[in-house]
Amino acid sequence: MSTRPRSKPKASANGAGNKQQMLDLFRQMYLIRKFEEACGEQYGRGNIRGFLHLYIGEEAIAAGAISALNSDDYIVTHYRDHGHALARGIDTNRVMAELFGRSTGISKGKGGSMHLFDAAKGFMGGHAIVGAQLPLAAGLALACQYQDNGRIALVFFGDGAVNQGTFHETMNLAAVWKLPLLFFLENNLYGMGSAVERTRAGGVDIFPIAASYGIEAVLVDGMDVLAVKEATTAAAGVVRSGGGPRFIEAKTYRYQGHSMADPARYRDQAELEYWLKRDPLISFPKLLIEREIATEADINAVRESVAVEVQGAVKFASESPQPQPSELFTDIYA
Amino acid sequence: MPMPELTVREAIKRGLEEALQTDPRVFIMGEDIGKYGGAYAVTAGFFDKYGPKRIKDTPISEATFVGAGIGAAAAGLRPVIELMSISFSLVAFDQIVNMAANLRYMAGGQVKVPMIIRAPTGAGMQLGATHSQSLETWLCEVPGLKVVAPSTPADALGLLRTAFKDDNVVFFAEPAGLYGAKGDVPGSYYTVPFGKASVQRPGKDVTLVSYGHGMKVLHAAADELTARGIEAEVIDLRSLNPLDIDTVVASVQKTNRVLALDTARRTGGVMAEVVTRIQESASDWLDGPIARVGAEDVPWPYNRDLEQEALPRPSDVLVALKAAYGI
Numbered sequence: 001m002s003t004r005p006r007s008k009p010k011a012s013a014n015g016a017g018n019k020q021q022m023l024d025l026f027r028q029m030y031l032i033r034k035f036e037e038a039c040g041e042q043y044g045r046g047n048i049r050g051f052l053h054l055y056i057g058e059e060a061i062a063a064g065a066i067s068a069l070n071s072d073d074y075i076v077t078h079y080r081d082h083g084h085a086l087a088r089g090i091d092t093n094r095v096m097a098e099l100f101g102r103s104t105g106i107s108k109g110k111g112g113s114m115h116l117f118d119a120a121k122g123f124m125g126g127h128a129i130v131g132a133q134l135p136l137a138a139g140l141a142l143a144c145q146y147q148d149n150g151r152i153a154l155v156f157f158g159d160g161a162v163n164q165g166t167f168h169e170t171m172n173l174a175a176v177w178k179l180p181l182l183f184f185l186e187n188n189l190y191g192m193g194s195a196v197e198r199t200r201a202g203g204v205d206i207f208p209i210a211a212s213y214g215i216e217a218v219l220v221d222g223m224d225v226l227a228v229k230e231a232t233t234a235a236a237g238v239v240r241s242g243g244g245p246r247f248i249e250a251k252t253y254r255y256q257g258h259s260m261a262d263p264a265r266y267r268d269q270a271e272l273e274y275w276l277k278r279d280p281l282i283s284f285p286k287l288l289i290e291r292e293i294a295t296e297a298d299i300n301a302v303r304e305s306v307a308v309e310v311q312g313a314v315k316f317a318s319e320s321p322q323p324q325p326s327e328l329f330t331d332i333y334a
Numbered sequence: 335m336p337m338p339e340l341t342v343r344e345a346i347k348r349g350l351e352e353a354l355q356t357d358p359r360v361f362i363m364g365e366d367i368g369k370y371g372g373a374y375a376v377t378a379g380f381f382d383k384y385g386p387k388r389i390k391d392t393p394i395s396e397a398t399f400v401g402a403g404i405g406a407a408a409a410g411l412r413p414v415i416e417l418m419s420i421s422f423s424l425v426a427f428d429q430i431v432n433m434a435a436n437l438r439y440m441a442g443g444q445v446k447v448p449m450i451i452r453a454p455t456g457a458g459m460q461l462g463a464t465h466s467q468s469l470e471t472w473l474c475e476v477p478g479l480k481v482v483a484p485s486t487p488a489d490a491l492g493l494l495r496t497a498f499k500d501d502n503v504v505f506f507a508e509p510a511g512l513y514g515a516k517g518d519v520p521g522s523y524y525t526v527p528f529g530k531a532s533v534q535r536p537g538k539d540v541t542l543v544s545y546g547h548g549m550k551v552l553h554a555a556a557d558e559l560t561a562r563g564i565e566a567e568v569i570d571l572r573s574l575n576p577l578d579i580d581t582v583v584a585s586v587q588k589t590n591r592v593l594a595l596d597t598a599r600r601t602g603g604v605m606a607e608v609v610t611r612i613q614e615s616a617s618d619w620l621d622g623p624i625a626r627v628g629a630e631d632v633p634w635p636y637n638r639d640l641e642q643e644a645l646p647r648p649s650d651v652l653v654a655l656k657a658a659y660g661i
Contacts, residue, residue: 139405
């Protein structure tokens with residue numbers, strides 16, 4: 001049984017924060033953006049194959065939410081998982097190597113884009129069946145409760161997953177058993193090609209459903225990294241202290257299609273431009289400079305550092321070996 | 335030491351209690367396994383004895399409580415999931431096949447899922463088409479799962495002990511009609527390994543192989559054969575994945591005749607796989623085609639006579655042997 005001390009919650013972030021914290025948040029988002037752009041390019045060159053779902057536009061959620069967690073909290077997410085993986089601090093080289101299918105990949109090249117894992121960092125995937133990750137997260141939370149170790153689980157899911165039966169079941173189970181589970185809905189307004197208004201009774205705001213399970217919910221601006229961080233910090237504190245599950249909905253937007261195969265013809269240009277104007281990679285550095293928290297030089301230094309890191313990851317992945325044929329038969333059974 | 339006699343139910347109960355008492359990571363969850371005492375009374379008394387933390391009554395949400403079991407196992411606990419019927423595993427099939435079985439592989443070996451899923455299986459109790467499935471026959475195709483199906487109390491306890499030592503997803507299929515079946519259980523501690531079939535009755539003239547509910551049919555057929563001067567060797571696979579084909583092949587090398595019986599529907603079931611593997615490994619030793627008998631390829635009817643008609647009987651075994659080997 002676990003004898004580890006109960007984890008202490010992180011101090012709540014406020015609007016000012018300290019310079020390093022703010023630059024770290026910016027770096028986190030910028031790293032995700034540049035990494036994802038590099039993935040798009042590598043996909044075009046045939047180095048990444050299969051399905052690729054880019055997180056471009058949604059960076060403020062992964063960076064804000066995950067920065068509010070403890071390092072031993074569990075994170076579960078869906079197939080648009082590169083941003084969450086990087087925000088969790090998974091080695092950039094090993095993520096890119098995984099996408100290239102190399103043996104140095106975080107899942108030895110056997111998982112791929114949709115199945116990034118880093119168990120040592122509590123990052124429990126990366127899941128490809130919509131909504132299937134919710135029960136897994138409930139089980140991780142159940143283990144935290146059973147072991148009384150002060151850890152929590154945070155599960156990311158999209159507006160499409162809300163219509164799977166497992167969403168209802170997991171909300172219900174988490175509420176009935178008061179699981180330390182934080183539900184985080186990334187509502188980017190589209191389930192693949194289907195707008196939320198076309199597939200969900202009750203309209204584009206989904207968080208009101210949480211009330212029917214007795215789960216408190218908040219709605220935040222998913223393009224505002226500080227708002228996301230603050231909401232997650234508050235909710236995680238309640239969940240961690242035995243207050244039961246909580247629910248956060250963040251509205252966001254993916255600037256590209258559902259996947260590399262999707263030209264996103266089902267969305268109109270005016271809508272895209274509205275959201276492009278709210279790009280956190282433009283608004284956040286602007287905010288830091290306006291409030292004199294950081295300088296243009298600081299911001300540029302981050303940009304250069306990220307460029308080096310991403311280029312390094314592509315190089316590492318390109319030079320990494322393919323798995324041995326024998327790897328086909330390993331890791332099936334413990 | 336004297337051999338006590340237990341029912342299959344008592345044997346499973348004993349295995350579960352041993353685990354609950356010796357390993358604090360073990361807990362059981364499922365529908366009505368706690369306060370109600372379990373639909374087949376396997377966990378009767380556990381709730382009062384072990385409490386709500388270890389014995390968890392779930393809502394009717396198979397997909398989610400199976401999935402939660404996976405998460406709990408990945409986080410270091412050792413959950414036992416009781417499904418009220420193997421038929422309900424269909425509701426949780428995505429979690430069982432896509433999540434539980436795949437998780438370790440997709441994660442490149444970073445996680446393990448030490449979870450036991452127990453479920454009553456099989457037809458013959460007039461429960462109708464949706465409650466009479468034998469899905470262990472499909473599940474043994476899934477890499478990442480282990481599937482066992484005991485037919486005796488000794489095997490039930492021995493296999494369950496092994497399941498608790500195994501760090502993988504173990505599907506423990508309990509023949510629903512056999513919970514009350516009695517049998518000797520060794521007095522001292524023992525285990526039954528996975529991947530080892532059991533020769534329940536030795537014989538030199540023909541090999542009869544099955545598992546679970548099928549064993550009763552084979553033994554009845556073997557008795558009839560003995561009356562005709564034919565000695566059947568009766569083998570209980572008891573472990574479907576991993577599958578012990580070597581024991582079957584060794585028997586075929588001796589008898590030169592073999593019949594595989596499935597109480598699940600004949601098409602595409604695990605016994606069809608057994609037939610294929612015998613063909614691959616022992617065709618030189620066969621005096622005739624491999625015989626196989628399975629349930630009719632029909633939905634399970636409610637009516638008693640119809641249901642019995644669908645299920646394989648000893649006479650079906652004798653007819654098949656006559657056709658294949660003229661005996």
